[in-house]
Amino acid sequence: MDVIGFDPAAGHRGASAAVAAPEAPRKTYSALRGELLARYPSGFAPGGVAIDDILQLRLQNTFDTHLDIARAMASVVRRDMAIYDADPSRFTQSLGCWSGFHAQQMIKAVKRLRGTARGAYVYLSGWMVAGLRNRFGHLPDQSMHEKTAVADLIEEIYVSLRQADEVALNDLFRALKTAREAGDARAEAEAIAAIDGFETHVVPIIADIDAGFGNEHATYLLAKELIKAGASCLQIENQVSDAKQCGHQDGKVTVPREDFIEKLRACRLAFEELGVADGVVVARTDSLGAGLTQKIPVSQKPGDLAAEYTKWLKTEPVTAEAPLRDGDVALWQDGRLVKPARLPNGLFQFKEGSGRARVVEDCIAFINEGGADLLWIETDTPNVAEIAAMVSEIRKAAPGAKLAYNNSPSFNWTLNLRRQVRAEWLKEGRIAAGDYPDGPALMAADLDDSELGREADARLARFQADIAAEAGVFHNLITLPTFHLTAKSVDELSRGYFGADRMKAYVNTVQREEIRRGISAVKHQHEVGSDLGDSFKEMVAGERALKAGGHANTMNQFAAA
Known part of the structure; x- marks a missing residue:
């Protein structure tokens, strides 16, 4: 089926034209009507079905299958990435949606605001699937929801977005019918032009596949289901699948880089098998806040991925005073025998303060060894300078690296931005320590209209633009906005109504x-x-x-x- 409002760049990765070629431009109203008249010169198909009705239904069906959506939207993302590379002010955005209706209303709002949905995506959050779309109840973001729930939600979102197309195009065809019945040639031409220029509500979805819900084969099988449901971007994280935690909780356990790269390859193979040659793989690292690993990889030579991972383990030398005991694990490292720190549950600890360095090494490996298209660095605070510094290091070994960034509701944005402004102004000597409070007192409402409050809000307003320009963030998203919005809106209505x-x-x-x-x-x-x-x-x-x-x-x- 032809894609409405779709003008992607050429196919990615040099795939064959039979697989990677973008969808052909949609046929115009007049061209399609001419084809139907050639088949049915009387203007009617068998049974007295009017060709104008056939024409309307064909154009309202903006995509034949959701796999067609995945192929088309993957090319849209590639186009947007190229646009961003040329002009970092043209970053993309999304809001996390936990129903088709949320996604539909979001895209309608964007089109009312901008006149186009270009640059707007839908983020499908595993957190919200676990918390709100889970047959087992409201559960935390720990991969305790059914695997199929994510694919089901992708399917639902695209059903809703396609129905928005049908409703909007039906209105245009009604206007066309009214113009014809009135004999208004100008209104008729305007209606046909509006039909030909219609832009679909269908946009790319970035789908959270958590840590893959199992081994690399399980990841591949699930990835195929998400792609068949319409996903053009898959986001996967480097945590242990059976110990997965929300990115903003404690107790996160990462996997060796070789293990994660195998899952990146599994996602790539799923895209390629299904003919989505432009499919986008988003590799997320949780290493900044993860102090644990489940296993020690085997190093084959100095400086390989395993060696670079294990060098960050917290260890103590094996000596006569601290000998090996039954059940201990030992490593030969830097010319000596050391014992990795291990918790009672068998997990190994990383050195304190090593998270940032591990993030940089993760990202370089995920791009150069795993073929990731975008990176996701899960951070504990929203700080443009800190993220930009990490990206600068990553780009030394992986030029052109781009990020998707979680503008998370887990951050207290007001407190974080006010603290940053206060710290900078103190360092510059612009204010004294007693001019503004520190800590939670910075949240006080009477600071909203203070000089510090206004400066923090100004930085908040330009945060996404700054992080796009300075830190290589191609895509800005908020993971859980519709969770919090629904809670707030229902509370607001309930307080008044009851x-x-x-x-x-x-x-x-x-x-x-x-x-x-x-x-x-x-x-x-x-x-x-x-x-x-x-x-x-x-x-x-x-x-x-x-x-x-x-x-x-x-x-x-x-x-x-």
Whole structure:
């Protein structure tokens, strides 16, 4: 099927044209109508089906399969990466969505704001699948949700985005029909131009495959399911699959780099097998906050991946005073016998303060040895200078390295940015230590309009632009925004509705805002396809159609919205 609003760059990695070639531009309304008239000169297919109705349905079906979506959106991401390389101010963004409806409303909002959805993606968070889409209940981000739940959510999101296409195009075809019935040639031409220029709501999804949910073969099998559901980008992390923790929790355990590279290859093979030659692999390192490893890799020669990983283990020399005991593990390292520090659960510890160096080495290996397309460095605070410094080191060995960065709700953004400003101003002598409080007191509301508060907010507003320009961040995302937004919005409505305001709370906080902002969901029947259903009934039943959109439909009260 032809892709609406799609103009990708050429295929990636030199794959064969049969696999990697981008989708052909969508046929125009007139060209497709001409083809149908050539088949059915009378204007009707067997059974009296009008060719204009066939034409409408063909154009409303913006993609034949979700694998077609994966192929098309992978090329969109490649195009956007090339644009970013030429101009780092043109970074991409996404919000984490835990339902198709969230994703649909997000993309509609972007199109209202910008007139285009280009540069906007959907992030599919494993955290939110575990916490909100899990048949086992609300659980933490520890790979305790079903593997198939991620693929199911990708499928749902693309069903919702494709339905947004159907509803919007149905409205354009209705306008075309009205213009023709009125004999308004200008309005008819405008409607056809709008149909030909329509941009799809379908955008790339970056899908979180956690640590792969098992070994490299399990990772490959799951990756294929996510790709078939439509994923063009897979994000995988270097934690131990059966000990996986949220990136912002303690107790994280990383795997040797060779093990992780095998999973990167598994994702690449899944993309290539399914003909998604432009598929994007995002390699995430949790090493900055991970102080543990489950196993010690075997080194074959000095300086190989295993040696570079084990050199960071916390060890103590084996001596007469500290001899080996039964069950101990020993290593020959730097010309001496040492004993790695091991916890009662058998996990090995890394040297304190080695996380940053391990991150840099991880990223270089993931790109140069594992073929990763993007990096993800999970950090404990949002600090542009610190991330930029790491990326600068990475780029010495892996030029052109680019990041996806988690603008995480786990950060207290207000406190972090105010602390950074306070520390800088103290160092510069601009303020004295007593001018502003330190620690949690910096959160005080009366500081919102202070000079420090305004400067912190200014940095917050430009944070993504700064990190894109200075730290190689191609994609800025927020993992859990719709989790927190839903909690806040439902709390806000509930406090008013079950309190003194009752219906006034609903109207003021929801409906009136929907109308004034032009949010199409205010006409909820239309939003879920009521008019789409009426159009189809007319196609097959003509004047006999029992339609929902007549004069008694209460949605008519929102005609001006």
